[in-house]
Amino acid sequence: MTGPLFETMYETFYNLAGPPFHNTPNSRFFFETEQHKEALAKLEYTVRNRRGFALITGDIGSGKTTLSRTLISRLGQDAKTAVINNTRVSSQQLLELIASEFGIENSVAGDKVKLLTSIKQFVTHQHTMDRAVVVIIDEGQCLTIDEFEEIRLLTNLETEAHKLVQLLILGQPELRQTLRHPRLAPLIQRIVMYMHLKPMSFEDMTRYIAFRLVRASKGRPNVDFSREALRMIYARSEGVPRVVNLVCDNALLVGYSRNTQMVDSQVVDAAITQMLPNLDLESTDQFGEVGGPAADMLEEELDHGRRL
Numbered sequence: 001m002t003g004p005l006f007e008t009m010y011e012t013f014y015n016l017a018g019p020p021f022h023n024t025p026n027s028r029f030f031f032e033t034e035q036h037k038e039a040l041a042k043l044e045y046t047v048r049n050r051r052g053f054a055l056i057t058g059d060i061g062s063g064k065t066t067l068s069r070t071l072i073s074r075l076g077q078d079a080k081t082a083v084i085n086n087t088r089v090s091s092q093q094l095l096e097l098i099a100s101e102f103g104i105e106n107s108v109a110g111d112k113v114k115l116l117t118s119i120k121q122f123v124t125h126q127h128t129m130d131r132a133v134v135v136i137i138d139e140g141q142c143l144t145i146d147e148f149e150e151i152r153l154l155t156n157l158e159t160e161a162h163k164l165v166q167l168l169i170l171g172q173p174e175l176r177q178t179l180r181h182p183r184l185a186p187l188i189q190r191i192v193m194y195m196h197l198k199p200m201s202f203e204d205m206t207r208y209i210a211f212r213l214v215r216a217s218k219g220r221p222n223v224d225f226s227r228e229a230l231r232m233i234y235a236r237s238e239g240v241p242r243v244v245n246l247v248c249d250n251a252l253l254v255g256y257s258r259n260t261q262m263v264d265s266q267v268v269d270a271a272i273t274q275m276l277p278n279l280d281l282e283s284t285d286q287f288g289e290v291g292g293p294a295a296d297m298l299e300e301e302l303d304h305g306r307r308l
C-alpha cells in the first residue's frame with residue numbers, strides 16, 4: 001500500500017479532512033497554550049508599537065518557528081517580514097539575505113554601504129506607509145558574534161519615538177550563551193521582550209491533542225484517547241509538541257490498522273515501540289552556570305524584558 005493512500009484511509013476512518021499531527025509549523029494549527037498565547041501577544045505588541053527587539057528561546061520542538069509563523073500571519077498586510085533560517089552565512093551575506101527577503105534589488109550586493117543605504121530607504125518608505133518592518137532570525141543559536149553585531153546596525157534605524165526595524169530572534173537555549181559575550185552588550189540592552197518556551201503541561205497537551213483533531217476534522221473527529229493513553233503520551237513526549245505529534249500520528253496509524261477508534265494504552269504502547277528510541281538528548285540549557293559581568297547584565301536585561 002502506498003503512503004498517501006494509507007494516509008487518506010486513516011483520515012477517512014477517523015472522519016478527518018487532513019493529517020492532524022503533521023510536524024510542520026502551520027499557523028492554522030497553532031494552539032494557544034498559556035505561554036504560547038502570552039508570547040504571541042507580547043510579540044505582536046512589540047511589533048505594533050515599534051518597540052524594537054524581542055528574543056524567544058526554547059528547547060528543540062517547543063514551538064518557536066510555529067510561533068513566528070503565526071505572528072506573521074497575524075500581522076498580515078501591516079508588516080513586511082524577512083525570515084532568515086539559513087544562518088550559516090557570512091555577516092555580509094546576512095545583510096544581503098535580509099535585503100533580498102524584502103525584495104530589495106540585488107545590484108547593491110557586495111557593497112555594504114550601498115546595501116545599508118538601500119535597506120534604510122526601504123525601511124523609511126515602509127514607515128511612511130505605516131507598515132512595520134520585521135526581521136525574524138530563526139535558529140539564532142547558529143549565529144556568530146560577528147553576525148549579531150551586523151544585525152545591530154539594523155536596530156540603529158530609528159526615529160525619535162520608534163524603532164524602525166523590529167527584530168525577533170528565536171533560538172535554542174544555548175543562544176543565551178552567545179548573547180552573554182561582552183561585545184554584544186549594546187545589543188542585549190535593546191531587548192524589550194524575552195520569553196523562554198517550556199514544554200506543555202499535561203492539561204495543555206490534552207487540550208492540544210483535542211484541538212488538532214478538531215482542526216483537522218470534517219466536523220467531529222471519530223476518535224477517542226483514553227486517560228491512560230494520554231498519560232503515556234505525556235511520559236514519552238515530556239510535553240514537547242513535536243514529539244506529541246509523532247506519538248499521536250503513530251498511535252492513529254496503529255488504531256487504524258487494528259480497526260479501533262479508541263486510542264488506549266495498548267495502542268499507544270505499540271505506537272511508542274515503533275518509534276525511534278529516546279536518544280536521551282541532554283538538555284543544552286546551561287543558563288546560570290556561567291558567571292561574569294556580561295552574564296549578570298544579560299540576566300538583568302532579560303528580567304527587564306519579562307516586565308514588558
Ligand SMILES: Nc1ncnc2c1ncn2[C@@H]1O[C@H](COP(=O)(O)OP(=O)(O)OP(=O)(O)O)[C@@H](O)[C@H]1O
Pocket residue numbers: 022023024025026029030031032033036058059060061062063064065066067172241242245
Ligand atoms: N502552539 C502550537 N500549536 C500547534 N502546534 C505546535 C505548537 N507548538 C509547536 N507545535 C508543533 O510542534 C512542531 C514543532 O514546533 P516548531 O517547529 O515550531 O519548534 P521549534 O521550537 O521551532 O523547534 P526547533 O528548535 O527544532 O527549530 C511543529 O511542527 C508544530 O506542528
Ligand SMILES: [Mg+2]
Pocket residue numbers: 064065066138139
Ligand atoms: Mg524551529
